[in-house]
Amino acid sequence: MIAIIDYGAGNIKSLQFALTKKGMESYLTTDPNEIANSDAIILPGVGAFQDAMKTLDQKGLIDILKHEANNGKPILGICLGMQLFYETSEEDGEWEGFGLLEGKVSRISNSVKVPHIGWNNLTTHRNSALYKDIPDDAYVYFVHSYAVTAFQHNSLIASSTYGGMIPAFVQQDNIIGMQFHPEKSGDIGLQLLENFGEMIR
């Protein structure tokens, strides 16, 4: 069972629907025991970085999530959820993230329209079982104003281009981040979620 962390972050229903379509069972939770007993964790996220960290802190979830991630449980951060894995964010100030991955979160270059909304194609940087059956230049759906910078390049599976390079899909062992929304990326996104599911079994 996949624990989807329900901390009031936007549209998690679609994520659950997408997992169900691929035969993956999930539940929404903020209960530390349920999180500990899960096979994998998804940290969704829509909204502002500091609000998300504050809410997770108030619900007492930061330590348990870090603990599970450090213990090797597959954990997938989507959109803001991915950004929270990094050390710091410059969204409306300077805020501390989980620090599970090296790097920081900065605003997308103003040379392009911000937010980055829409379908953009992925450039592959390295092989991963998580990228199984994904064609070259696959389009996925992005909605974000901030992106990860100064990160470990060997963690990068795929990137996109928008006002510079956008780390779109990262993996460091069991810690996985998708800057785009797999639950909104049609069949490509569903395949990526299925690949994540394979990692659990």
Add this chain to the structure above:
Amino acid sequence: MLAKRIVPCLDVDKGRVVKGKKFQNIQDVAHPVDLAKKYNQDGADELVFYDITASNEERNIFLDMVESVAAEIAIPFTVGGGIRTVEDIHQVLRAGADKVSINSAAVKNPLVIKEAALRFGSQCIVLSIDAKQAANNRWGVYINGGRQQSNLDVVDWAKQGEALGAGEIVLNAINTDGEKNGYDLALMQSVAAEVNLPIVASGGAGTTQHFAEVLQDGIADAALAASVFHYGEISIPELKTELYQSGIEVRRDLQWK
């Protein structure tokens, strides 16, 4: 490269999709979930649902429909119509919508954009503007389904919307809506030149050429249309192929099952 988006729009009245000409002569066409599934399969990049009645009693029917749509399709969709408060926005996002479009309520209370953007993030707050030409290269903002003129200028209002935290702007040209003679390119261009947000053009699509015109850089990032899709006058796969052939970046990996 970021693809230009094709966005079918579904006006929903009491749980059915309808389409009127210049906001009038409403005709019943189909069940929203059926159309949503069809457009998802055809390769639509996004969908928009407007609850055009949005009376309180019917609100729950609409929210149920939003949830059914979210269960059926794995592409983003925006919900608009009858959104007045931050709580209304919260409800449709919880039901499974990705973005919420605010129109008249934002004119009456601009701070709702700011509050909503702070709470849910700019990326899900769409400012929808009904624009009617006032003079050469000047458009006035209309509210209440295009029936009532406000005292706002469209370009000024779009800039204010950006400053308040809207993440995207839908420009619906009342003059060209339902006429199928093409989008109001001057309107789109005027706003695109002044704001740094994605522009969704709406009102006037009749041919594939109209889409190609409005999706040029500097005009619009997405093109919204209703009847040409609902009545099968333009098929989305064919439209996308033609756009691609004319050099416009579109999402073409149409591997829908």
